[in-house]
């Protein structure tokens with residue numbers, strides 16, 4: 001799998017990783033096999049959260065990654081209700097236990113809640129000094145939230161994980177430019193449109209056929225066309241992992257980009273969307 005530099009962290013990260021939201025509703029053995037297939041193919045950026053299945057998903061991920069920890073870029077998230085200093089430590093330690101590891105590569109604030117950002121960042125920094133997390137980031141933050149983070153801890157935030165798919169390109173207005181100017185990585189979640197479904201559009205299907213790719217592969221190539229962005233589609237099926245991994249071979253020429261821009265136009269800025 002092709003890699004790229006993960007913003008300020010500077011480590012090499014696969015362009016495509018794997019998400020795990022709603023894994024608890026999938027067949028356990030199949031979902032674990034899918035993650036293992038992904039690891040085999042180099043999709044070693046694995047995204048999970050304490051929220052997912054109320055901890056059950058982290059346990060599934062823990063089972064899938066046993067024996068592979070050193071190859072991974074493992075990410076989990078703390079819920080806003082656990083973002084205070086003491087609760088954040090407890091939440092992180094519980095995630096580590098469920099994942100069967102002693103460290104996360106990245107720990108994210110899942111979305112902004114009522115806890116002052118400075119307190120959460122203080123907790124993240126303490127976890128980082130102790131080696132429990134290698135870096136920290138945020139999720140679902142707009143440019144003004146990011147300004148606040150940068151004022152509290154200049155140069156420290158590693159990424160912003162945000163919604164980005166063909167029909168939801170809002171982050172292109174402000175969030176991607178903010179991140180690119182400061183070398184902060186952008187992680188595209190729900191790249192297939194999540195519960196809203198993947199778009200069935202004739203121009204996309206025709207374009208994919210011309211490129212010898214599938215529509216989902218074209219979508220992933222498009223969403224990761226800028227060096228600042230990596231994507232984390234979710235699948236609990238090994239065959240779908242193979243299709244996802246194949247996206248790295250898709251090259252979009254100027255005609256392809258024009259077709260996608262025309263088929264999925266950028267809507268005006270109306271504030272930061274979430275799932």
Ligand code: NAP
Nearest residue numbers: 019020021047139189190191192193194233234235236240
């Ligand atoms: P998504 O990746 O846009 O779409 C997932 C759906 O696509 C699943 O139903 C999956 O079904 C299907 N799918 C995947 N590959 C396929 C293929 N090759 N052919 C046909 N169907 C395919 O949705 P998402 O789960 O919302 O987003 C991805 C990840 O981003 C999440 O899992 C999570 O880790 C993260 N996320 C983060 C936040 C946040 O607030 N930070 C919010 C949402 C998501 P199968 O499993 O059957 O393949």
